[in-house]
Amino acid sequence: MLMQRWSESDYQTMPWKNGGGSTTELAIFPAGSDLDNFIWRLSTAQVAVDGPFSSFPGIDRTLAVLSGAALILHTKAEQGTTPSGAVHLTQNSAPYCFTGELEVAAELAESSVSDLNMMTRRDVCTHTMRKLLSGHYHIDAQGARQILLYCVAGNARLTTPETAEEVFCSGDLMLLNETHPASGIALELTADEGAVLFLITLEFLDKGAD
Template identity: 45%
Template structure:
């Protein structure tokens, strides 16, 4: 198990140059925005406009802070994502136009390369203990509100992350209602993380 902290995350410009992204984790290690199998990041959206396009990529967006964002994907009916909305998955290789509901937002982005990897993002809320990890996929847990690792007592704060290999599990503990995102990453070709 690996615990990751925001101070260690990598900051870089958006692919389209119109903002900044903070990379939490990427596979393979040191992959670029052109050749990753999967990538997890956060970003702040401060104005309306098009999203960066990523060939062959599926993307899941979740609003973390702010009022919300409206996404129009490939000319389809707009979808509004709010902080309490379910994670929204869409192809990242089609035109996507974003419009802020009000003020800037921050979001969590999970991207995986079609044919190489698939992903699933779940919001999980608990008020005592929660087991995280999977027998079939690598799992990253993104902390949204404070909790602890049950067996070590290590405190986890906003946007800390836990990376668990396939088959690896751990328990989180909280004294009040707490939310995390669990991200399951399924590689479809032989690879080790």
């Protein structure tokens, strides 16, 4: 098991692909990739005005609202998928999954919104995103090659069978990388009162991929 950690001083901010705003890149894989060749990318964004999302063909996305009132996503469905409509996302909503090809226009319900965005290349890997609040969690992700844990607020403690306890706090991101893909990833996580975290599990279609 390999573990990597980032904090707020490690992140970089850049313009959106369509130039309509800015995003803060928390982590990208492989390291040194860009928007044209990443396998996965985790970022946050501050949405201050209404407008369209960038197009990312071949990419699967998951979006969660971190702060602000609400983000309304107006979607134009792809052929054979869910009908067009509006999706209302708040801090209490489950993370919303959609494809990078889907035409999405964002509308702010009130003031600006901060969001978390996970993207994975569809022909290489899949991902799931789950929001965790205060409490103790036993996570046994069979088949997972990598797990990301992003702490939005508060503090948390993480242990695995191979590592000592790691304490991380608001703004920290942890990557757990299983060097033996068939093993999956098991961990114990304790989130303190008031903590908010997101757990992202990654499975590679090629189980031997690095």
